[in-house]
Amino acid sequence: MVTVREETRKGPWTEQEDMQLVCTVRLFGERRWDFIAKVSGLNRTGKSCRLRWVNYLHPGLKRGRMTPHEERLILELHARWGNRWSRIARKLPGRTDNEIKNYWRTHMRKKAQERKRNMSPSSSSSSVTYQSIQPQTPSIMGIGEQELHGGSSCITSILKGTPADMDGYLMDQIWMEIEAPSGVNFHDGKDNSYSSPSGPLLPSPMWGYYSPEAGWKMDEIKMAPQVSYSKGIGPSY
DNA sequence: AATCGCCTCAACCGCTATACC
DNA sequence: CGGTATAGCGGTTGAGGCGAT
Incomplete structure (x- = not known):
């Protein structure tokens, strides 16, 4: 039996990956990163996901030069x-x-x-x-x-x-899209460092990518990674 | 216009701390 | 209480951008 084992991805994150990660974190919270990595369908380690989230995707992050x-x-x-x-x-x-x-x-x-x-x-x-x-x-x-x-x-x-x-940043756009109607406070609030400007839940546009029907089901945490993200698209950003 | 060197920043790695069973 | 899993931290590296030559 030849199991085609996909290698864990490394290196720069693509826009798609970011979106996948954001969605998954929104759903499951900022913990169990290994789990998130698996569930998201990202071919990344939990560690990598966490890092990306903390350093780049977390709402409330300032960007741009230090004052x-x-x-x-x-x-x-x-x-x-x-x-x-x-x-x-x-x-x-x-x-x-x-x-x-x-x-x-x-x-x-x-x-x-x-x-x-x-x-x-x-x-x-x-x-x-x-x-x-x-x-x-x-x-x-x-x-x-x-x-x-x-x-x-x-x-x-x-x-x-x-x-x-703050520079006009790509993530701003993403977060704009993600901006949720409901004020559900996703952030667990144990950390006083970030006061998230957006307390978003899942964005409707994102569900375009992430409808459960499309790729995976919430209750059975089994990923079908064949969500139709084109592989290897390398959006330069 | 091409090349070089420096700077910035995202990402990885290894180790430690903490939580959970 | 000990072992294992997970999260977090600090150090390091490498790619890309940009200005100087």
Whole structure:
């Protein structure tokens, strides 16, 4: 017997995959990622699905450049906590640990290069430097933990965010489509980090792709992956 | 116009922590 | 209480974009 075993997909996600994942997460919630991976029909590992969701598909994610406010916050929190990215991310609503980690990496590389170039201490020209906040971080270091937890004006101002901060992003469109009529709160609310702008359920357009008849049944969690997604379409986005 | 090098960011990997049985 | 499954975290890598030469 020759079982054609499909290999688990790796690499960049396609738009279709995103939609599949979003739908499945909407249905089953943000847990049991292995299960979600299976049920969604995605040829991905649960881990991969989770990562994609957390870093990219989660509603409420901010996209675009870090604001100066966020930059400062990251610097200060990093000075305080070190590489506890997820912890830092919790203080920056809409930002992921991955994003912050990446930001820090490039930021620090830049700083290191700068420092190499001009070893003289008098030449700290940039507006925000690591050193500048480390010794006496008055702005946030003085803030109580609770304030950091969401009460701080710093945080709230970030939360308010300027719309300009966010790029018109593909996911916005997806979420627009997904925007559900009912206000069912899908989010379990245990995490205060994200206040989802959309508390969506399944979008009608999505059901075009995902009607149970089309591919799979809810009650028997057996996937028929032959939903008519064309395989190998590689939407460039 | 072509090439090179740098930067950014999405995604993977391995390990640890936590939950569940 | 121990074993197993699952989730989460931090480090690392690689592809693509973009500006400089």
